[in-house]
Amino acid sequence: MKTAENDKKVTILGVSFIHITLDNMVKRLVTHVQEKRKAFVVTANPEIVLYANENKEYKQYIDKADYVTPDGIGIVKGAQLLGQPLPERVTGFDMFMNLLEASNEHRFSIYLLGAKEEVLVKTKDVITKNYPNITIVGSHNGFFDWNDTVIDTEIKEKKPDFVFVALGFPRQEQWIAQRIETFQQGVFIGIGGSFDVLAGEVKRAPEVWQKLNLEWFYRLVKQPSRWRRMLALPRFAVKIFGNKMKRSS
Numbered sequence: 001m002k003t004a005e006n007d008k009k010v011t012i013l014g015v016s017f018i019h020i021t022l023d024n025m026v027k028r029l030v031t032h033v034q035e036k037r038k039a040f041v042v043t044a045n046p047e048i049v050l051y052a053n054e055n056k057e058y059k060q061y062i063d064k065a066d067y068v069t070p071d072g073i074g075i076v077k078g079a080q081l082l083g084q085p086l087p088e089r090v091t092g093f094d095m096f097m098n099l100l101e102a103s104n105e106h107r108f109s110i111y112l113l114g115a116k117e118e119v120l121v122k123t124k125d126v127i128t129k130n131y132p133n134i135t136i137v138g139s140h141n142g143f144f145d146w147n148d149t150v151i152d153t154e155i156k157e158k159k160p161d162f163v164f165v166a167l168g169f170p171r172q173e174q175w176i177a178q179r180i181e182t183f184q185q186g187v188f189i190g191i192g193g194s195f196d197v198l199a200g201e202v203k204r205a206p207e208v209w210q211k212l213n214l215e216w217f218y219r220l221v222k223q224p225s226r227w228r229r230m231l232a233l234p235r236f237a238v239k240i241f242g243n244k245m246k247r248s249s
């Protein structure tokens with residue numbers, strides 16, 4: 001179901017990223033909605049790429065995506081190192097914000113899936129207050145029985161333009177990949193912990209930190225429990241170097 005065959009791609013450890021700016025990616029997804037062409041978007045960070053590199057089943061889910069975008073500076077740097085630079089970061093949170101803006105402008109409808117119930121309620125409040133033209137046609141927290149089809153049925157009935165799936169990796173990619181074929185329309189995008197950020201539960205790094213490409217370090221300081229997950233970053237770097245050596249020998 002790939003709809004993006006003609007796009008320029010940059011492949012990092014087997015995962016093909018679209019070579020596009022944030023603005024153009026958002027415009028592209030708006031066009032999908034307007035033309036009623038469904039899409040599956042993965043916003044991949046180094047952790048996701050490593051996992052896909054080492055886990056066949058997960059790689060198959062990622063391969064079903066129409067678009068994979070670079071979620072974070074690690075991917076952008078990795079691409080640069082491999083001599084195939086990407087224009088910029090196209091993160092899940094930035095896309096979420098820009099797509100809400102666009103949805104407000106075009107009066108699109110959305111469905112929210114993920115996070116704890118209280119975070120989801122706060123997220124809906126913030127959206128209703130700040131984006132009055134958006135219709136939230138439905139929502140569900142991220143803690144449900146995987147075999148339950150209530151969510152699928154609701155999405156099929158309400159036909160939201162965007163389905164924001166904030167279950168964290170690898171669940172969100174699996175959830176979308178396993179059912180995207182059964183949906184007629186809609187843009188489905190995995191956005192990790194974005195509801196927590198919008199709801200004010202988790203603070204995003206101040207802009208200075210972001211500009212210095214140190215957002216990952218800020219997250220580590222604020223949520224030290226993530227250190228184990230962060231070990232993916234040096235492992236990712238080592239693999240990229242190995243890949244570069246192989247290519248140049």
Ligand code: UDP
Binds near residue numbers: 192195196
């Ligand atoms: N989450 C969920 N269902 C689960 C596990 C996690 O909805 O079974 C949510 C969690 O509440 C949080 C998000 O998924 O809102 C994961 O956030 P994290 O920052 O870990 O995302 P990532 O780093 O993968 O982008």
